Amino acid sequence: MKAEQIVATISHVALVVSTFLLAACGPNIYDVVELMPSPTIYAEANADPFEGVNAGNVYDRAKLFYATDRAPSGRDDPQAYYSNERGHVLRGGVARVRIDPPLDTWADIRRVTLVSDRDATYRLRLSEVQEFGVFPFSLTRYFADAPSQQEMQSAGREFAAQIDAQLARSRNKDIFIYTHGYNVDFDYSTLVSKELQHFLGYQGAFVSYNWTATPSRFAYFRDQESVLSTRRNLRSLIEYLSANTRARRIHLVGYSAGTRLAFEAAYQIALQPEPKPRLGRLILIGSDLDASFVLQALEDGLMDAVEDVTFYQSQTDSALAMSRFVFGRQRIGQTATKGTVARSIAEGLAKTDGLHIIDVTAAEAADTGNGHWYFRSSPWASSDLFISLLTDRNPGQRGLVRAPGEVVWRFPPNYPEILKSRKSVATASTLRNAQPF
Secondary structure, three states: OOHHHHHHHHHHHHHHHHHHHHHOOOOOOOOOEEOOOOOHHHHOOOOOOOOOOOOOOHHHHOOEEEEEEEEEOOOOOOOOOEEEEEEEEEEEEEEEEEEEOOOOOHHHHHHHHHOOOOOOOOEEEEEEEEEEEEOOOOOOOOOOOOOOHHHHHHHHHHHHHHHHHHHHOOOOOOEEEEEOOOOOOHHHHHHHHHHHHHHOOOOOEEEEEEOOOOOOOOOHHHHHHHHHHOHHHHHHHHHHHHHHOOOOOEEEEEEOHHHHHHHHHHHHHHOOOOOOOOEEEEEEEOOOOEHHHHHHHHHOOHHHHOOEEEEEEEOOOHHHHHHHHHHOOOEOOEOOOOOOHHHHHHHHHHOOOOEEEEEOOOOOOOOOOOOOOHHHHOHHHHHHHHHHHHHOOOOOOOOOEOOOOOOOEEOOOOHHHHHHHOOOOOOOOOOOOOOOO
């Protein structure tokens, strides 16, 4: 190899490593989350998600459920609640979150939630975690120190009962499950779940599914394996909640590496005989999946197991650009260019009834940072996500557009004006004097 070729190769490798470090989808700080911008549907279109929430019930409505296969923290672990090691069994409970600086009244919280310009930077931190125990469907027979069947049955009943109590307080009877990306710990993924639950207006019941990701930018392949190791647990949780709660539907929202987990769980359910769990929407954001996996799942009946599948994708997602380099194939979360095999596959997918592909490239602030966490950074993208979950409207009804002959939905330049002309989320009365965090 010539000297100039060696130099070029070294430079290319250095660029790849640098890109990997910049494109990693997790944060640098793991125990705090800065509150995301207010979605456009709230800040500019004056919609209000807090239907039925008032000063007397907001504390109960704000209960955040979690399920995790992380091992409980030991004496020498820096984490307060759960470590970064696999616990193999699935545990569940309730988490509480505080906001800094504190907001003393419900009117203050509503103001911060529903305006675009805030008077301060607000950060979320975990304040309390209450575990119910190990779920009864966990694989425990291989462990000598496993809890008794009675203890596990009790934990499952308590989890299901509290979710039912949450659903009874809301007109929305759906369960929302969020699966996070890699390079995060228990605290961070729980806090992002809290954000999503809050901007959903505390409708239905929300479950943060905390799989054993690793808070390290170099743990991507390790975490990919952890995703596969927990897919049975997520599938079993969905089956358990479907059989033991009064939930109308169970929605799955996956992000980044967590899209593989949500997708795999739904795929496994699709392969099962009837009756199947009551899955609703499967929403995959910044997905690292190969399109071939999706094609196989569709052929095996994925759409018979879910009501709707949505892929959010972007041209400016540098994290997926790195993944494409590693795997050598276009990722489903990347916007495919015309004339490519990936574009042909995307067009075929989008013609499937109930399957939607949404390109967020033109959405406000979608390219923030590495362009991978647009569902939090872009008020337009978060608006579409919440409208979708709260109203079941299709992309056209939510204000998105596509050119004649196109199958991919996009955000028009006048997206805020369209939202103003179509109230897409039910409004609620002004509420005061409560603290949901």
